[in-house]
Amino acid sequence: MDFNLILKNVLEELVNYYNEECFKDLKLNNKNIKIGFSNMFEKITTEKLDLIDSIVNQLNNLRQENQDLLTKENVDHMFYASTEILLSSASEGFKKVQESFENLNFLKHTESDSNLIDLNEKFVIRKLTSNAQRVLNKFENLSPRFINNDKVTKFLNCLKKMTMCESVSEIVELANEVLIRQDEIKRLDHFVDYNALVDEYGWVHDIVKLSSANAEFMGLLVNVEIFSNVIKEQVFKENRVKA
Numbered sequence: 170m171d172f173n174l175i176l177k178n179v180l181e182e183l184v185n186y187y188n189e190e191c192f193k194d195l196k197l198n199n200k201n202i203k204i205g206f207s208n209m210f211e212k213i214t215t216e217k218l219d220l221i222d223s224i225v226n227q228l229n230n231l232r233q234e235n236q237d238l239l240t241k242e243n244v245d246h247m248f249y250a251s252t253e254i255l256l257s258s259a260s261e262g263f264k265k266v267q268e269s270f271e272n273l274n275f276l277k278h279t280e281s282d283s284n285l286i287d288l289n290e291k292f293v294i295r296k297l298t299s300n301a302q303r304v305l306n307k308f309e310n311l312s313p314r315f316i317n318n319d320k321v322t323k324f325l326n327c328l329k330k331m332t333m334c335e336s337v338s339e340i341v342e343l344a345n346e347v348l349i350r351q352d353e354i355k356r357l358d359h360f361v362d363y364n365a366l367v368d369e370y371g372w373v374h375d376i377v378k379l380s381s382a383n384a385e386f387m388g389l390l391v392n393v394e395i396f397s398n399v400i401k402e403q404v405f406k407e408n409r410v411k412a
Contacts (some may be wrong), residue, residue: 172215175398176270179391180221181210183266187259197234197252202230204259215274221267228260239373250376254383260386265391273399290337293396297340300389301331307382312375324350337400344393351386 184204192202204224213220235252238244305328308321327347334340 172270173213173272175256175395176215176266177210177213177308178398179266179394180213180263181204182394183259183262184224187226187262189253191255191259195252195255197231202231202252202256215270218267218270219264224263225260225267228256228263232256232260245374250373250379253376254380258383258387262387262391265388266395269392269395273395290400293337293365293400294340297337297389297393297396298332298334300392301328301340304328304382304385304389305332307378307385311378311382318354320350320354324354337397341397344390348390350384 184206188203192204195202200226206224209220211221232253235249235256238249239246289335305325324347327343327350331340331343331347334343387403
C-alpha cells in the first residue's frame with residue numbers, strides 16, 4: 170500500500186463516518202447536512218492535499234450558518250450545540266488529515282526510495298500517546314457539569330489507558346474502544362444539565378470548550394489511522410527520527 174492509497178482510504182472512511190452516521194437525517198435550515206466530495210477521491214494525492222480545503226470550507230460555511238441561528242428568536246440551543254460539536258470535529262478531522270500527510274511528505278526518504286519515509290515505531294507511539302494526553306487534558310478541563318457522568322468517566326479512563334500504551338497495536342485496539350465510548354456520549358443529554366441553560370452565556374462558552382475537546386479527539390483518531398497504516402504497511406525507513 171502506498172501513501173496515496175492510505176490517504177484515499179482515510180478520507181473515504183472519514184467522509185462515510187460523518188455522512189452516514191453523524192450527519193444522517195440532520196438538517197440545518199431545512200437542508201440536509203452532507204459533505205460533498207464529487208470526484209475528489211480520484212484526484213487526491215499526497216502532492217495535491219489542497220483539495221481537502223474544499224471540504225474544510227464546506228464545513229466552515231455550515232458552522233457559520235449554524236452560528237447564525239443564535240441571532241434568531243426562540244433558537245433551539247441544544248440543536249445549535251450538538252450541530253456545532255459535530256461540524257467542528259469534522260473540520261478538525263479533515264484538517265488533521267492534511268496536516269499529517271504534509272508532515273509525512275516532509276519525512277519522505279530522498280536518497281533511494283521516495284515511497285519510504287524516515288520514521289520509527291517508537292516515534293509514532295510517542296506522537297500518538299502525546300496526542301491522547303492532549304485530548305484527555307481538554308476533556309478533564311471541562312466544566313464539572315460535563316464530566317460528572319459514568320459514561321464520560323469510562324470514556325476518559327479509556328483515553329488514560331491510551332496514553333500509557335507501548336505499542337501501535339495497543340493504541341489501535343484502544344482507539345476502536347474509545348470511539349465506541351465517545352459515540353455513547355455524543356448526544357448532549359449525557360452532558361448538559363438543562364437547568365443550566367438559563368445561564369446562556371456561560372453555557373455557550375462551555376459548548377465551545379466541549380467542541381474543541383471533541384475536535385482534538387477526532388484529530389487523534391485520524392492520526393492513529395494514518396500512522397498505524399504507515400507502520401502496518403511498512404512504508405517507512407527506520408532510522409533518523411528519534412522517539
